[in-house]
Every structure is written in structure tokens, then in C-alpha cells.
Amino acid sequence: MSYAKLFSLRRNPQSEPIPRTVPNSAGGHAFPVSDWTRLDRFLVLGSEVGSYYAGPVVLTRENAQAVLRCLAEDGPRAVAAIVAVSEAGRAPKQDSAIFALALAASAEGEHALATRRAALAALPRVCRTATHLFQFASAVEAMRGWGRGLRRAVAHWYVARPVEALAYQAVKYRSRNGWSHRDLLRLAHPETGEPDRVALFDWICRGTLTEAAPALVHAFASVQAPGVNGASAAAMIRSHGLPWEALPTELMTSRAVNEALIERMPVGALVRQLGRLTAAGVLAPFSEGTEHVRAVLSDRKRILEARLHPMALLMALKTYASGHGERGRLSWDPVSAIVEALNAAFYTAFASVKPTGKRLVLALDVSGSMGMGHVAGSSLTPREAAAAMALVTASTEEHWQVVGFTAGAGARWSQDAALTALPIGPSMRLHAAVAATADLPFGGTDCSLPMRWALERNVQADAFVVYTDSETWAGPVHPVEALREYRRKTGIDAKLVVVGLVSNGFSIADPEDAGMLDVVGFDAAAPALIADFIRG
Known part of the structure; x- marks a missing residue:
């Protein structure tokens, strides 16, 4: 037996360690990501549903500890990262950012005061709606008591915004997560000399409605009164901008009400309500409502200003095209024009991506692990998210090949079952591209396959973009070793981009190799960042 067969610096099975790797959750070995990388992953991807290899409790505790270590190392920097992800709309949901902000507001240690002050100052920037504020209150109470600084920050949230904007929050989001505006006002005791704000606080806390209260509150009280019909409610919606959450349930089936709502409905709410509006008859082929929706979804400025995340549009497309909700009995006949508008809006929601002109293997x-769990608490599996992300890159590039890889039990890597060319391209509709990954043979994960496949077939690639959870274990060689072998034998200084789709602590990219990059999957900024890196 040759010693070189027992130990190599170039080729080692993924079940065995190579320098600077650690065991991953699947039994293989990968590079550990830094706490700051893990903070970014957590802020974008979350961990409330766990992954194939780690449950939500384990994964969330690991992420929370990483956040705490970032806060201990440089609290203001960590808070700035939380704010940056939140304000830029880079994450599908705010839950992770709000939770991390609550941890920052509860910081302890040597520089804790500066961290807590930075977190509380950032409260209105991260918690932009009352729902966010209620989530924060629930999270922060699990970490600390209601000290003076926290009370002052919550009071500022209620005093700083215009009265009409605050009244909108009060009627739209009356309570969430076991908290209400009354609860927070009684804790924070905000002080104000504005008569209309005082009247709003009195109505929230005591139910007393006076003439000084904002007009929106009076409209809310009127529409909640018994006997109000659809025509009257529609008139109040148009005159005062009442949101649909402010209406009694029995009015939500009124066509007049829904036609009035759609005229001023925010983009995010409109996308979430498409199925209900179609079932109510407001959205139908060639209707005014449908034309309005098409106009909204084709308005790039409105979509970007609304911070509408691409995943929200992908989930809306998936649900709407199915013709039924994920819960309940609501069903509808999808309108083709709206399906197409959602498909186009998905690409619009990403920042502008310039083509690299390079040859890319996507x-x-x-594998089975990518079909388990969900990205950022959505209904999308990491596998579906990977297909959608790849389609964004393919739609902007000229030279690309999309492949899907697994390594089934006993399969050789060169067999079709181990690596399959996928019929994914810009001519496909988004939901069709997502579905293209559903029926492939799943097995052990081998992320070295794309480089080995390209080398065997003499494929000249400038970069490999791998969309994965980094829980790789089944291959005879580590992905980084496969890439270095590809570089040596082809003379191409190929790059590797790893798009992480689970908020865990691993990556197949070597952090010390300048030609490898780890990015957070479904970060709205990811496609442009990937293109910039590949371009150099």
C-alpha cells in the first residue's frame, strides 16, 4: 500500500478532513464561516424551520450565539449590519433582523452600553411598522427588563412619526404577538403636546373618541359600526385610505369594497391579496383591476421603493398560479396576465445585474437535504430557491450551462444520475424552472461534481456558481481540490461562488482563496454581487 493512497494534499474524500475544515452536520467536512458571515446568513435566511440536518432549535441557538459573538466583538458594526439588511430590503422577512436587534438591545459586557444605545437608536429604522414593533417587544422581553432606555426608545417610536401615519398603524395593526398599542403606550408613557396625538393615545388606551382624533380613526369607527354596507365602506376607503385590515370580515366579500381597496393598496399587500381579489371577481381577464395590477407590477420604481423582496414575488407566483391558498379553502382561476406580470416582477425586484461576458457553470x-425545510420561513424549499436564483443569473448572461447534481447510493460520478443538465433558461417561466428540479434522483451530496464534470468534458468555464446548503459529504474529492485540479489542468484561473441557502456555519468555499466567494442565497443583492466578483 502506497502512503500516497493514505494521505494526499490534492485529493481527499469529503468524508475526511483537509486543512482548516471542520465536520459539518451531514458527516462530511467543510470550511467554517466567520461569525460575521453567519450573521449575514441569519439576517437574510433565518432559521425558524431548521434544515434537513439541523432542527430549528439547534440552528437558531447556533445563530443566536454567532450574533452574540459579533455584538461582543463590535456591537455598533453588528447593529449597522442589521440596519443595512433591513433598510435595503435584502431579506425576505424582517423576523431575523428584529430578533438580532433585540439581542443587541440586551447586550451585556465591556462595551454593552454603546451597543444597546445603537440598537435602540436603530429601532424605528428596523421596526418600520407596528407589527415589527410588536415582534421586537416580544423578543426583547425574553432577553431583558423594561429599563428607562428601552421605554424611551419605544416612546420615541410613537412620538416621532406624523400623527396620520401613526393613526394608520393603529388601525391597520391593532395587535400582534400578544402585544397591542395599548400595552406599549402604558409601558413607554410617551409625552406630547399635540392635541391630535393626545386624542389618538386616549382612543388607543381608553377607547375614548373625541373630535381631535385623526380623521382616519373616525373613519375606522364608522366602518366598524353595525349595518354599514359595501357602498358606504367603499366611499370611506376612497376618502380616508382605510386599509383592508381595518374592515369587518363581512365586508371583505363586497366587490365595491375590493374595487376601492385595490386603487390605493400598497404593493406588498396587493401581491399578498391577489388570490382573494381574483376569487372576489375584481381580477378577471381584461378587467380594470387586472390592468391596474399589471401596471403596478411593471413599475420598477414602485417595486424597489416598496422593498418588495424577490422571494415575496416568487411565493406569490407559486401560490397564485396554483389557484388555491396554502391554508383554508379559498380557490380561484388564475388570470394569465397576472401570472406573467408576477414572473416579470420577480426579476425587477433584484438590483440591476450587468452581464459578465464570462462562461458560467451554474x-x-x-439533493434530498435541499428539498427539506424552507428558506426564511417561506413555503419555498432551498432547492426551489436555488432554481430561481440560477434563473436570474442565466437570464442576464450569454454563456451559461445549468446542471443539477447528486450522487446516489453506489452511483459513479460520471453517470447521468450523478450530474444532469437541467432545461433551465430565460425562455422558461419562473415556476417551470423551479419545477424542473423536483423529479431528479436524489442521494448523497457531492459538490465537487461540476468541476469534475467540466474537466472530463473539456468544458471551458471561467466560473462555477454552486447553489447549496454546503452539507456535502459523498464525493471522492473535496470541491476546493476539484477546482484547483481544474485550474491546473486547463490553465484557466476559474472562480468558485458558493450561494449558501441555509443559515448554517459551513461553506465549501475556502475563505483564504481569493478566487472563491461565499454569498448568502436569496439576498436581493446577491446576483449583482456574484456578477461583480466574476467580472473581477
Whole structure:
């Protein structure tokens, strides 16, 4: 037996360690990501549903500890990262940012005061709606008591915004997560000399409605009164901008009400309500409502200003095209024009991506682990998210090949079952591209396959983009070793981009190799960042 067969600096099975790797959750070995990388992953991807290899409790505790270590190392920097992800609309949901902000507001240690002050100062920037504020209150109470600084920050949230904007929050989001505006006002005791704000606080806390209260509150009280019909409610919606959450349930089936709502409905709410509006008859082929929706979804400025995340549009497309909700009995006949508008809006929601002009192999991990769990608490699996992300890149590039890889039990890497060319391209509709990964043979994950596949077939690639959870274990060689072998034998200084789709602590990219990059999957900024890196 040759010693070189027992130890190599170039080729080692993924079940064995190589320098600077650690065991991952699947039994293989990968590079550990830094706490700051893990903070970014957590802020974008969350961990409330866990992954195939780690449950939500374990994964969330690991992420929370990483956040705490970032806060201990440089609290203001960590708070700035939380704010940056939140304000830029880079994450599909705010839950992780709000939770991390609550941790920052509860910081302890040597520089804790500066961290807590930075977190509380950032409260209105991260918690932009009352729902966010209620989530924060629930999270922060699990971490600390209601000291003076926290009370002052919550009071500022209620005093700083215009009265009409605050009244809108009061009627739209009356209570969430076991908290109400009354609860927070009684804790914070905000002080104000504005008569209309005082009247609003009195109505919230005591139910007393006076003439000084904002007009929106009076409209809310009127529409909640018994006997109000659809025509009257529609008139109040148009005159005062009442949101649909402010209406009694029995009015939500009124066509007049829904036609009035759609005229001023925010983009995010409109996308979430498409199925209900179609079932109510407001959205139908060639209707005014449908034309309005098409105009909204084609308005790039409105979509970007609304911070509408691409995943929200992808989930809306998936649900709307199915013709039924994920819960309940609501069903509808999808309007083709709206399906097409959602498909186009998905690409609009990403920042502008300039083509690289390079030759790209886009490799999708479609293993069993990628089909378990959900990205950022959505209904989308990491596998579906990977297909959608790859389609964004393919739609902007000229030279690309999409492949999906697994390594089934006993399969050789060169067999079709181990690596399959996927029929994914810009001519496909988004939901069709997502579905293209659903029926492939799943097995052990081998992320070295794209480089080995390209080398065997003499494929000249400038970069490999791998969409994965980095829980790789089944291959005879580590992905970084496969890339270095590809570089040596082809003379191409190929790059590797790893798009992480689970908020864990691993990456197949070597952090000390300048030609490898780890990015957070479904970060709205990711496609442009990937293109910039590949371009150099």
C-alpha cells in the first residue's frame, strides 16, 4: 500500500478532513464561516424551520450565539449590519433582523452600553411598522427588563412619526404577538403636546373618541359600526385610505369594497391579496383591476421603493398560479396576465445585474437535504430557491450551462444520475424552472461534481456558481481540490461562488482563496454581487 493512497494534499474524500475544515452536520467536512458571515446568513435566511440536518432549535441557538459573538466583538458594526439588511430590503422577512436587534438591545459586557444605545437608536429604522414593533417587544422581553432606555426608545417610536401615519398603524395593526398599542403606550408613557396625538393615545388606551382624533380613526369607527354596507365602506376607503385590515370580515366579500381597496393598496399587500381579489371577481381577464395590477407590477420604481423582496414575488407566483391558498379553502382561476406580470416582477425586484461576458457553470444542489425545510420561513424549499436564483443569473448572461447534481447510493460520478443538465433558461417561466428540479434522483451530496464534470468534458468555464446548503459529504474529492485540479489542468484561473441557502456555519468555499466567494442565497443583492466578483 502506497502512503500516497493514505494521505494526499490534492485529493481527499469529503468524508475526511483537509486543512482548516471542520465536520459539518451531514458527516462530511467543510470550511467554517466567520461569525460575521453567519450573521449575514441569519439576517437574510433565518432559521425558524431548521434544515434537513439541523432542527430549528439547534440552528437558531447556533445563530443566536454567532450574533452574540459579533455584538461582543463590535456591537455598533453588528447593529449597522442589521440596519443595512433591513433598510435595503435584502431579506425576505424582517423576523431575523428584529430578533438580532433585540439581542443587541440586551447586550451585556465591556462595551454593552454603546451597543444597546445603537440598537435602540436603530429601532424605528428596523421596526418600520407596528407589527415589527410588536415582534421586537416580544423578543426583547425574553432577553431583558423594561429599563428607562428601552421605554424611551419605544416612546420615541410613537412620538416621532406624523400623527396620520401613526393613526394608520393603529388601525391597520391593532395587535400582534400578544402585544397591542395599548400595552406599549402604558409601558413607554410617551409625552406630547399635540392635541391630535393626545386624542389618538386616549382612543388607543381608553377607547375614548373625541373630535381631535385623526380623521382616519373616525373613519375606522364608522366602518366598524353595525349595518354599514359595501357602498358606504367603499366611499370611506376612497376618502380616508382605510386599509383592508381595518374592515369587518363581512365586508371583505363586497366587490365595491375590493374595487376601492385595490386603487390605493400598497404593493406588498396587493401581491399578498391577489388570490382573494381574483376569487372576489375584481381580477378577471381584461378587467380594470387586472390592468391596474399589471401596471403596478411593471413599475420598477414602485417595486424597489416598496422593498418588495424577490422571494415575496416568487411565493406569490407559486401560490397564485396554483389557484388555491396554502391554508383554508379559498380557490380561484388564475388570470394569465397576472401570472406573467408576477414572473416579470420577480426579476425587477433584484438590483440591476450587468452581464459578465464570462462562461458560467451554474450548479444546483438538488439533493434530498435541499428539498427539506424552507428558506426564511417561506413555503419555498432551498432547492426551489436555488432554481430561481440560477434563473436570474442565466437570464442576464450569454454563456451559461445549468446542471443539477447528486450522487446516489453506489452511483459513479460520471453517470447521468450523478450530474444532469437541467432545461433551465430565460425562455422558461419562473415556476417551470423551479419545477424542473423536483423529479431528479436524489442521494448523497457531492459538490465537487461540476468541476469534475467540466474537466472530463473539456468544458471551458471561467466560473462555477454552486447553489447549496454546503452539507456535502459523498464525493471522492473535496470541491476546493476539484477546482484547483481544474485550474491546473486547463490553465484557466476559474472562480468558485458558493450561494449558501441555509443559515448554517459551513461553506465549501475556502475563505483564504481569493478566487472563491461565499454569498448568502436569496439576498436581493446577491446576483449583482456574484456578477461583480466574476467580472473581477
